[in-house]
Amino acid sequence: MSDLPTHELDDEGSVMAAPHREARPDPYRVAATQTDRGNVIRPPLAPIACWRTHRARFETASSIPLPSLQQDLPALRDLAGSSGLLALFGHADPTGADEPNKALSGRRAKAIHALLTRDVDAWLNLARDSTDDWTYNAPRIILRHLTGPAGAPYLSPDDSATALADATRAYQVTHGAPPTGLRDEPTLRSLYRAYMDSICIRPGEQFSLPRSRFLGGGLSGDAVAVQGCGEFNPVWLPGTQLTASSQRLNRRVLAFVFPSSPEHDLSSWPCPRWDEPSAGCRAQFWPDGDARRRPRPELRRYREDRRTMACRFYDRFAQRSPCEGATHPLFVSISCCDVDREGAYLAARDSGHATVHRWPATVALESSPGVLLFQVEPEALPDPVTLVWVSGWTESTVVELTSLSALRRALRVDGGSLASTLAYGSTTA
Numbered sequence: 001m002s003d004l005p006t007h008e009l010d011d012e013g014s015v016m017a018a019p020h021r022e023a024r025p026d027p028y029r030v031a032a033t034q035t036d037r038g039n040v041i042r043p044p045l046a047p048i049a050c051w052r053t054h055r056a057r058f059e060t061a062s063s064i065p066l067p068s069l070q071q072d073l074p075a076l077r078d079l080a081g082s083s084g085l086l087a088l089f090g091h092a093d094p095t096g097a098d099e100p101n102k103a104l105s106g107r108r109a110k111a112i113h114a115l116l117t118r119d120v121d122a123w124l125n126l127a128r129d130s131t132d133d134w135t136y137n138a139p140r141i142i143l144r145h146l147t148g149p150a151g152a153p154y155l156s157p158d159d160s161a162t163a164l165a166d167a168t169r170a171y172q173v174t175h176g177a178p179p180t181g182l183r184d185e186p187t188l189r190s191l192y193r194a195y196m197d198s199i200c201i202r203p204g205e206q207f208s209l210p211r212s213r214f215l216g217g218g219l220s221g222d223a224v225a226v227q228g229c230g231e232f233n234p235v236w237l238p239g240t241q242l243t244a245s246s247q248r249l250n251r252r253v254l255a256f257v258f259p260s261s262p263e264h265d266l267s268s269w270p271c272p273r274w275d276e277p278s279a280g281c282r283a284q285f286w287p288d289g290d291a292r293r294r295p296r297p298e299l300r301r302y303r304e305d306r307r308t309m310a311c312r313f314y315d316r317f318a319q320r321s322p323c324e325g326a327t328h329p330l331f332v333s334i335s336c337c338d339v340d341r342e343g344a345y346l347a348a349r350d351s352g353h354a355t356v357h358r359w360p361a362t363v364a365l366e367s368s369p370g371v372l373l374f375q376v377e378p379e380a381l382p383d384p385v386t387l388v389w390v391s392g393w394t395e396s397t398v399v400e401l402t403s404l405s406a407l408r409r410a411l412r413v414d415g416g417s418l419a420s421t422l423a424y425g426s427t428t429a
Contacts, residue, residue, distance in 0.1 A: 017051040017075035018322040047256035048084060050323035051076045053112075058251060061096075062132045063107035065115060067145040067199055074202035076116075076255060080213055084257035087215040087225055088113050089314065090274070091254065093247030094231035094293065098278055103131065106228020106274030109253050113226045115196050116209045123192045124185065136164075139183050142195040143167040148174055215258055216266055224266050226274045232281055233309040235302040235324055237295050254324070256317055270313050284313045301325065332374045334364075334389050344391040346374050350382035357381070361391075 057069045080086055090109030092101035107126060114122035127134035143155035148170060155167035165181035172179045175190055197206050211217055216224030236249040272280030286292060289310030302308045302318070303325025309315040318324040332346060344361040364372040376387075389396045 016054065016072060016323065017049070017079060019049045020047055020320045020322070020326075043261070045258060047258050047317050047321065049079050049257035050254060050321045051079055051257070052252050052254040052323045056248065057253075058108055059137075061104065062137065063104060063111050063126065064132065064134060064138050064141055065108075065111055065199070066141065069112075069115075070199040070201065073116075073200055077202060077207050077209075079255070079257050080209055083260045085215040085217075085260055086209070086213060086255050086257055088227065089254045089256070090226075090228045091233055091250055091252050092231050093250040094234055094237075094295075095247055096231070098230055098232075100131075102228055102230035102232075102278040102281065103275070104228075105230050106226070106276075107131070109226045109228055110222075110274050112253050113214070113222060115200060117211055117214075118193070118196055118200075118208045120189055120192045120196070124188060127188060135183060135188075139168060139188070139191055140164055142191050143171060146171070146191075146194055146198060216269075221273065223271075223273050224269050227271045228274045229311065229314060230278055230281065232278075232285075232289070232293060232311050233314050233318070234293055235308065237293075237300040237308055239295060239297055239299055254321075256321070281311060285310045286312045286315070332376055332387060334372045334374070335370060344389070346376075347388045347390055348376075348381050349386045349388055351384055353386075 051072075053069065053072050057066050057072065058064065059066065076086075088109040090105035090107070092105040092108075094101070107129075110122060111126060113119070114126075123134070123138075127138065140155065140159050143164070144153050144157075144159070146154055148154050154171050155163060168183060168187060169179045169181040171191065172181070172187060177187065177190070180187075196208075200207055211222075211225070214222070214225035216222070231250070234247075234250045236247070238247075270280065270284050272278070282289075289312075292307050293310045300308055306319070309318060318326070320326050334346065342362065346359045346361075346364075347355045348357040349355050359374050359376065361372055364374045386397060
């Protein structure tokens with residue numbers, strides 16, 4: 001994983017592209033079998049990196065990628081430049097009904113997949129479905145972005161039907177097509193390809209990705225490479241007053257990067273196709289899946305609550321994903337000499353000095369003689385927090401963190417872990 005690029009941040013400091021921290025492998029469990037059969041051991045499918053779109057790369061209720069997506073794509077190209085395979089997951093905000101949002105999120109993921117693979121036919125198929133009016137809106141967006149021979153956009157802010165027809169006619173003239181002003185299939189095909197080339201670019205080069213760079217390599221019509229999760233996996237639930245403006249963080253397309261391995265068994269991939277109904281999604285829900293994604297009076301964020309996503313299959317990938325808010329762990333080491341580990345513990349206390357969490361010394365690792373190493377998940381800590389080492393009748397402050405939010409952001413961004421070291425009996429971190 002060392003060849004993967006480091007974190008990319010958006011203008012709000014949220015992670016947009018990052019490696020995942022490595023998972024500790026679970027022990028393999030096997031059992032006796034019949035004489036003519038054997039146990040099959042495969043490593044679990046786990047992403048090694050992630051990428052996501054900025055919240056504002058699609059208009060409301062639209063699957064047409066906006067030109068500003070160009071700012072996000074180089075980071076995805078850098079991730080794909082390693083030896084990984086991509087899988088795209090589209091998400092919608094939960095302000096509408098389940099089925100329309102499932103369809104919309106799938107169309108968004110498919111639009112980006114087609115953009116990266118230069119699959120113009122896929123965009124034409126999206127345009128044939130009038131759900132979000134690609135036939136009118138896509139040319140409007142594209143002709144505002146593309147420039148003519150004089151360097152000016154073909155379409156001005158005046159996007160009336162007459163202005164759009166005139167802009168289409170000017171584009172046709174520039175590209176040697178009959179100047180009908182009609183948005184027929186040959187014109188749309190040319191517009192889509194020119195637009196794809198214009199936003200799939202990084203300094204010095206245009207880029208595209210073959211289908212072989214996606215998980216499944218185009219298996220069964222991209223059933224594995226492209227998913228639509230609808231509104232089932234929100235990362236931000238701002239209370240009961242849901243509005244489109246408060247749900248922008250949920251409106252995203254996320255790519256997970258998986259290691260290239262011939263051992264992946266994708267025959268049991270549980271997700272329905274991006275253009276299928278949500279019944280297959282619901283089959284993967286946690287038992288309390290609908291309750292998890294349902295708004296409550298209080299604000300809930302996935303990076304803190306960890307119980308906002310309904311789909312357990314996606315949740316398993318998201319748990320370690322910085323793009324969905326996961327942080328790296330905080331390691332706290334205690335030099336404690338010959339302490340009685342049975343009665344000692346590390347405690348987290350809130351501003352009222354109440355103990356909200358404790359880690360017994362018996363669960364710590366002994367990194368070296370007399371030094372205990374605790375792994376602490378920052379999202380489980382109150383803000384502010386005081387970490388206290390308790391052994392018998394003795395208490396020692398390890399560290400006081402008055403800005404846990406800054407620590408969480410540092411752990412999310414740095415791609416590593418922070419260490420706080422205490423010599424037993426000292427109050428210095």
